[in-house]
C-alpha cells in the first residue's frame with residue numbers, strides 16, 4: 001500500500017494522485033519555445049570582462065616557471081590571475097561535509113596532473129583578446145611519467161598522481177584505501193557451486209555533454225556583494241564552495257540560477273564560478289567565464305571509467321550462491337565526486353538479488369586523466385551494466401530464460417541484503433514481469449505468478465556467518481609504505497567445465513545456443529584487461545513476436561488493473 | 565577596426581559594428597542583443613545557434629557576420645506574432661518537445677526552414693532537417709512528433 005507522510009506537510013499532498021497518467025505542462029515551456037528563457041549567458045552587462053584559462057598540454061609535469069609579464073602587457077588585458085591570487089587554492093567538493101581532503105587547486109602552481117588542468121587565467125575585454133594574452137604566457141615544464149590505468153596506478157612504484165593521496169587511492173575515513181562489503185563466505189560458496197564464472201568489464205568515461213557548456217557571469221553588486229549567474233546543478237553547494245575557495249562569508253555571494261541548458265551531473269562541480277567571482281573581485285567589473293566545447297570535454301569531469309570484475313558461484317538450478325565484485329573507479333587526477341560514486345557502488349552491489357554470500361572491494365583510484373565526477377547514477381549504472389551482462393551469461397550457463405533467471409534470484413520483501421538491512425518494498429520481480437509483458441517475452445506461469453511480497457524472509461533473512469578477512473583493510477596513513485591490498489584478479493575462468501545444461505522450455509522456444517565455451521586462460525603477463533568474451537551473435541536476438549495472449553498488453557502484472 | 569553591418573532581423577532593419585572575423589552568433593547576441601540563438605559549441609557541431617538567412621537554415625556560429633550584409637535573418641525572437649504562438653511553438657509545447665530548452669531555439673528555426681519550403685514533410689524529411697541539431701534531453705522523438713503535428717495543423721501563419 002502506498003502511504004503518505006502527512007506529519008510534516010499535512011494537507012499539501014493529495015492522496016488521489018490524479019495527475020498520474022496525464023500530461024502536465026512544464027512551467028518553463030512557454031519560455032523555451034519563445035526563446036525568453038534566460039540562461040546564464042543571456043545576461044549581458046556593460047564593461048564585461050571575459051575570462052579565459054591557460055591549460056596544461058601535459059598529462060603530468062612539474063611546473064618550473066610561469067612568466068606572465070608579456071601577457072600582462074597584451075592589449076585589452078584587465079588582469080592576469082595566478083594560483084597565488086586564489087585565497088584558498090586547494091579544495092575538494094565534498095570537503096563541505098567533511099568527506100575527503102582538499103586536493104584540487106583552482107590554478108595549478110607547482111605541478112599539473114592532467115591534460116587540460118588550469119594554470120593561468122586572463123580577464124580581457126573580449127574572449128579573443130584573452131586568448132591572445134594567454135598565447136603570451138610562458139610556462140616551463142618538466143614532464144613526469146604519467147599513469148592512465150587504475151590497476152597500474154595501485155602498483156608499487158607507480159607515479160604519484162596527487163601528493164595528497166600518495167598511494168593513488170582515495171582514503172575513506174582518512175585511513176582505508178577502499179570500501180568493503182563482506183557478507184557470508186564467498187569462498188565456501190564457490191566451492192559448493194556447480195559453476196563458477198568470473199568476468200571482467202570495462203566502462204569508458206562518459207561525458208555529460210550538456211548542450212549548454214559550463215560557465216558563469218559574476219558581477220559586483222551595489223552592496224559590496226557579488227551576483228553570480230550560473231547554470232550550476234547545486235546552487236548552495238556552489239555558493240558554499242566559492243565562499244570557501246575565495247575565503248569570504250557566504251552572504252557576500254548572491255547566486256542566481258535554476259536554469260541550466262542540460263547538466264546530467266556535469267554542472268555540479270563549480271568549474272567556473274570561483275574564477276569568475278575572483279575576476280570580478282580583482283577587476284571590479286562583471287566577468288564572464290564560459291567553457292568552449294573542447295574545454296568542457298577536457299576540464300569538465302565525465303563519469304569515471306570503471307573496471308569491474310565479477311565472480312559468481314552458480315547452482316545448476318539457477319540460484320546464485322556467491323558473488324564477489326571488485327570495482328576500480330578511475331577518479332582522474334583529483335577527487336571531485338568519484339569517492340562518493342564508489343560508496344554508492346558499494347551500497348548497490350550485488351544488485352537487486354538475494355545472494356547468501358557477497359564480497360565486494362571498491363577503489364577510487366587517481367590517474368593522470370581528467371578528474372571524473374557525477375553523471376546520471378554514477379557508481380550504480382556502470383556496475384549495473386556489468387552485473388546485468390553477467391546475469392545474462394549466468395542464465396545461459398544455467399540454461400535458463402534470462403527473465404526467469406532474474407525473477408528466481410530477485411530479492412523479496414523480508415530478505416537480508418548484503419548490507420545487513422532488511423529488503424523492503426522490493427519490486428524487481430514485478431519490474432521483470434512488466435518488462436517481459438511489454439516485450440511480449442513469454443515467461444512460464446510460475447514466474448508470472450511470482451511476487452516480491454512472498455517467498456522472502458525466513459532462511460533468507462539470516463545474516464550468514466562471515467569469516468574474518470585475512471587481509472584487513474589497508475591503512476593508508478603515512479602513505480609512503482603503500483602497497484595495494486589486492487592482487488589483480490586472475491583472468492576470466494570457469495573453475496569447472498560447464499555441464500551441458502538440460503533443455504528447458506526457454507531453449508525450446510528460442511533455440512538458445514549452449515553457454516559459451518571456456519575462454520582461453522589469459523597469460524599472466526598481459527596487462528591490459530581482456531574484453532569479456534564476445535557473446536554468440538544470436539544470443540541477443542529478440543524473440544519472435546509471440547501472439548499476445550488474452551490481456552497480455554492490457555493488464556498490468558503489478559496491480560492487475562486495466563491500463564490505458 | 566570595427567566594421568558596420570546592416571541586415572534585416574525578423575523584418576526590422578538593424579545595424580551593428582563587428583570585429584573582422586566575428587560570426588553572426590556574436591553579432592546577434594552581443595551586438596544586436598537577440599540572445600535567442602545559443603552557443604553550444606562554436607564549431608558547427610550542435611545546431612543550437614541555428615537561424616534562417618535568406619530562407620536557408622544557417623549555423624550562426626560559423627557564418628561570418630559581414631557576409632550577412634543586406635540579408636534577411638530570422639531568429640526565434642521573431643516567430644511569435646503578438647500574443648499568438650507560431651504553430652511550431654504550440655506544437656513543441658503540446659508534445660513536450662523541450663526539457664532544458666537550450667536546443668529549442670535552433671531546433672524550431674531548423675524546423676521552420678523546413679516547413680517554409682516544404683509544408684507537408686515526411687517523417688524522414690523532418691529527421692533530415694534536424695539532423696544537425698543536437699538535443700541531449702528529449703531523445704528527439706517528441707521533437708519529430710511536434711514538427712509533424714505543426715505541419716499537419718491546418719493553421720497557416
Ligand code: FES
Pocket residue numbers: 602603604605606607608609610611612613614623624625626
Ligand atoms: S554553436 Fe553553432 S553549431 Fe554549435
Ligand code: FES
Pocket residue numbers: 211261262661662663664665666667668698699700701702
Ligand atoms: S531540450 Fe535540452 S538539449 Fe534539447
